[in-house]
Structure formats: structure tokens, C-alpha cells
Amino acid sequence: MSNTKILFGNPLEFKMGTDSEQIHHNSTVSVDFEVFGTVQGVYFTKYCRERANLLGLGGWVKNSKKGTILGKMQGEKEKVEEMIAWLSKEGSPGCVIERCDLNNFEYMARQEFKGFTIRF
Template identity: 40%
Template sequence: MLVNLTYEVFGKVQGVFFRKFTKDKAIELQIVGWVKNTEYGSVTGIAQGAKEKINVFKKWIQYEGSPHSRIDTAKFKEEEIEILEFTKFEVRH
């Protein structure tokens, strides 16, 4: 089963390489999508892939993150999809 996960992470998540580590984790898990900073200090994005891998990614985003980040809260919206919309995982600006 393929899943589309929309996420937003709040806390100390900018200026701590959160996007780079998120991309690395996504590539490790063979997930596609994107991540970017928002203008109000959070990080947001979309991740798509197999449900089991998305669950691992979700846990990582919510509890681990980059080494110097501090995650206060994370919001998720998940839905089943038929096909992947993206071909890779990228950092957007």
C-alpha cells in the first residue's frame, strides 16, 4: 500500500540541518517527496512511499530529527494513493 504523508514540524527545526537530515532519511527509506522551511519557523513537506517506510519516517520526524534540532510537535495528514507523484526526494526553497 502506498501512502501520501503531509507533515509540518514545529520547534527548533531551522538552522540545524533538519531539511538535509530529512532528505537523507527519506533516501535511506526509499521515500519520495520534498521538504522545505516555512516563513514562520517550521518545516513542512510531503513524503510518499510504502506504508511501513512512511511509518518509520513519521516516527523519525516526530521524535528524532537532526542532531541539534528540538521537536516540539509534529502534525501529519496521511492518505492512501495509487501511484507516486514524485520520482525523488528534494529540499525545496
């Protein structure tokens, strides 16, 4: 059983915001995420930012008031898939990931964010 609420097969099932012919030529995607478990107090946001920047993703991450990690990421579909796997299974040292929920999938013409930041 996977730690992700929504499983990604081939191809990713993102909501289509434009006609499907254009979608097939566009590999830039956006997704919101929320990670549950023991994910605060273990530098999860720091490691998340480092991994996302290494993958060339744009977006942000932050600690929520309810003890989860919230974020948004944008980038090449394959890189977003890699990041989803990291968020769902690996995370920072010392964390215990229960699950990673994914929402608001969409294809984009281009990334809105330059770089990946930690929000407070």
C-alpha cells in the same frame, strides 16, 4: 504522550480515496507534515532528505517562513511510518522537536514523486 498530533496505530488511518477493497491491496500512501520546535538552522531539511531517500520515499521538504519544517512524503506505508517516527522524535542533530502535525492522508495507486528533494 507522543509528539505527533495524530497517532498511528495498526492499521494506519488514511483517508480512503477509493473503495476499501482496493485500499487493502495498496500499501502506497501520501501524507503532508509540519514539524514544530527548534528545527531551522540545524540542517533539518538536509537530514530529512537523506533519511527519506534512504527509506525510498518520494516527496519534498522545506523551511517555512514561520520557523517550521513543511513537507510531503509518499511511499510504502511501513516506510512512511518510519519517517513519521523520525520526524516526531529524532530529527537532525541539535534540533528540539515540539511536535509533528500530519495532514492529508491518502492511499495512492503509485508515488507521484521520484526521490525526495529540498525546496526553497
